[in-house]
Amino acid sequence: MNSPMIYALLGITLFSVGLYGLIVREHLLRKILALNIMGSGIFLMLVALGKRSAGELPDPVPHAMVITGIVVAVSATALALTLMLKLVEASGSAVLHDAPKDRS
Amino acid sequence: MEALDFALGLFDILLVFLVLSLAWLVMSSEDLFRAIVLFVAFGLLMALVWVRLEAPDIALAEAAIGAGLTGALMMAALDRLSSVKPIQKVAASAQRKQLSLSSKVLPLIALVLIVLGLGYALLSLPEIADGLTPNVKENMAQSGVKNPVTAVLLNFRGYDTLLEMVVLLLALLSVWSLGGERKLSPRSTNPILGSLCRVLVPVLILVSCYLLWVGADAPGGAFQAGSVLGAAGVLLLLSGWHVEQKYLLWPLRFILILGSGVFIIMAAVLLLIQGGLLTYPVAQAGWMILLLESAATLSIGATLAALFLGGVPKSRVDQ
Amino acid sequence: MIDFFSMLFLLAGALFFLAGTVGLLRFPDLYTRLHALTKADNVGLGLMITGLALQAESLSVAGKLVLIWGLVLLAGASVAYLIARGALLRGVLPWKR
């Protein structure tokens, strides 16, 4: 196994760890961190697999996609954080409570 | 040479291990402050990973945005969270009791299954694949720049970047719509912070200009330059920078939309002249891309700093 | 010859980093840890930069390396001060024997 593949596997593991945190942890700030880690995992996989090319340079297209993705991620994070603060102001809790009726 | 390969392999494994354990700790540590600090460390190590993957452009963006600005946003949010209400502890402990063993173990099993499944999928990909490398190489001469990543971002897939500028603006619009007005913080009385600003802000602006300029043929470009500019903005906001109200209305909004606006106008003009959306004439591509990037840098910097503020900025009245 | 000196500087730098990290882990409170970290790391980085600058292809690359050192010095010192000040304001007491 070569090093790009190790990093690609790290990428999917990060995605899964983030997903786990997103499901298990309740605090919204933690969920936002989890989404960021998932994103990093995807970016890592996208770029690492781009290093499989036969030439000396890695594939630049995933690089551009990831830069796009990083900016999207920071935008979403900023929005999520503001929303969280407003929600805490309004409801007094940084945890989303499920009404029992909504459980499915 | 073999010794070097071996050392690098060892380094890779160490790095993978560190990144993974940091991610796990970010998710599992009880203290939120600690989780955020660890997340910043995670971001910095990710920047190192990008260097190992020969992706210096991403390394720059990750260090500035992924670790720096995201971390600053989180820290600021945590700070405001604790000033809103000290309720999180209660809520967390109340919830903790509900968490039975099965609700923690089941997701863990799911996690392992997902890793195994996706891992199997990855390992069955072909060993060697060129992706779009040959296509990029072939068309580099017509792109107007020498850095392949900039060529993809601003030329080959420039339309993605246009839409992405809109995403950034949308996040800001939503934050402004939610956050209401927010007064700029009072001037800091801390002399060190003040002098740090006086030295660092000009340096950051210089670095930003350099990154923007060098992006045409080396790692760098609008996003990296913009995020450095945004960092300078955050520093200024922290130190209690005074901006008069009249600049916060029209001029600020103008800077915020400049990036997407110039992009859209350029796209429309090129559609009329060249008959294609964002189809640059080969000879003029270089300066057109630089123009787009300059506008984008300003907008990205202003937007990131404004996102950090978390509301419609309002000048404080001194005295 | 140059390679030898580079190696020497890099190793010395690494040693300082190691010392700083040991200090970070072993020292009893925030203030002493900050002290260990900033002081040792700044010297360590300086040595490493010197070692790398010797290998630089051109003067401008070496200049950039030195610039990085200057920035880290500036940021490190200021941030260490700000952290210590913040801690003091929040009533974190320095360690006493």
Place this chain on the structure above:
Amino acid sequence: MGDLLTDAHWGVLLILLPLFGGLCSFLWPSAVKFIGLATVSAVALSVVGLGDQLLATGVYHHAVGGWGAPLGIDLYADGLSLFMLMVTALVGLGVSIYALDYFDQDEARRFWPLWLLLLGGLNALFLSADIFNLYVTLEIVGLAGVGLASLSGGGAALDGAMRYLMATLLGSLCYLLGVALLYHSAGTVDIPLLAERLESTPPVWAALGLICAGLALKTALFPLHFWLPKAHASASAPVSALLSALVVKASFYIFLRLWLEIFSVRTEGVDDLLGALGMAAIIWGSLQALQQTRLKLMIAYSTVSQVGYLFLVFPLAAIGTFSAWSAVAYLVLSHALAKSAMFLVAGNLMHFGGHDRIADLDRAVQRLPITVGAFALAGVSIMGLPPSGGFIGKWLLLNEALNQGRWDLVFVMMIGGVLAAAYIFKVLGFAFTQAPVTHEPKGVPAVMEWSALLLAVAAIVVGFLASPLMLILGIGETVELMGAGQ
């Protein structure tokens, strides 16, 4: 003149116009209403232009930057895209007119830029032929949707918006991971090229699973619908209308597009699974809608069940033909119109009475006859009674299920129809009851009443326009070919 009209780049205009309008409305907050309405009208005209062009020349194809796939991004419009663009323009126009009077000045300043950028994102989504570009447009739609959902402030709206944000971000990430796998399997993100190159390999299956899961989450397919009722019910009325009518359909469109074009390599059983989830959604959503005491929650749960109908097409289309796919397009259209009308009606009733408790709709029919009429007409389409658009869609679907002997689907559709009738008549029943007047009701501006009625009437009228709409849907033959090729 004719040449000018058919040669113009209507597709590109459809993307640039609303984005530019959004920027302008942000820059000149005092003129938002004018800029907004002008932009939306211009977009509607451009859709007509594009339709004219497509009818004359077949599909629209534009290589952005002149590069062409796989290096560049392609814009592509066929009958299905045009159909979705039409739905967006129609609903958008109706809701925009309604919003003129609904929002006060401060809310309007926040609403219009977000809505115009959302419109740009939706149009870009329907025109894109590139799965990574679709990701970026999905993010535009998602973030704009969250911004709009939280517009009214208040605890419930913020809670709903937060759930929506989490769901939409998770959905996008799953989708993006799928895109990454597809790119590395085939070396391209262009849909037609992917269709040529993809083979049935483990990474492609994984990508299929991830993309389906991500999009199902965004489309609120049962059991991934948990975020929708709160988010849609607590937003302000025009926003709920946009979210339920358009935003949910955007991710469904991608689902449909990818299904038709690139997931022909899919494994057996996935289509049946989707059908089963669709059936569960119909029953569950309808039962929940029936139990709700608040009108907006009832309408939101009705969306959950109506989304279920859309997914019934997948098991049918496995051996089906054009009519199964046109049924789903018809359902999208009629549901968008009817559901937006319903949410606007709910907005009127709330404006009028200050609440949306179904049991206390004291004699609404006497004071707001137009509004209640709009609700009844929209209800006809949701129930699937003739001669509405909903009837055509459901009838086509039912016919297909009968032809294939899928009695389970037939049965569920019947039950769904009965339940829909039950919850809609429940509301109408209360609207006709005599109740003591407990407060001084506020008048509802005529514009708000008539725009709701307009959308509801449109949901009925499309029932008479089957043949021209089928003609449009057949442009490019994507739907027809893929249907026949199964």
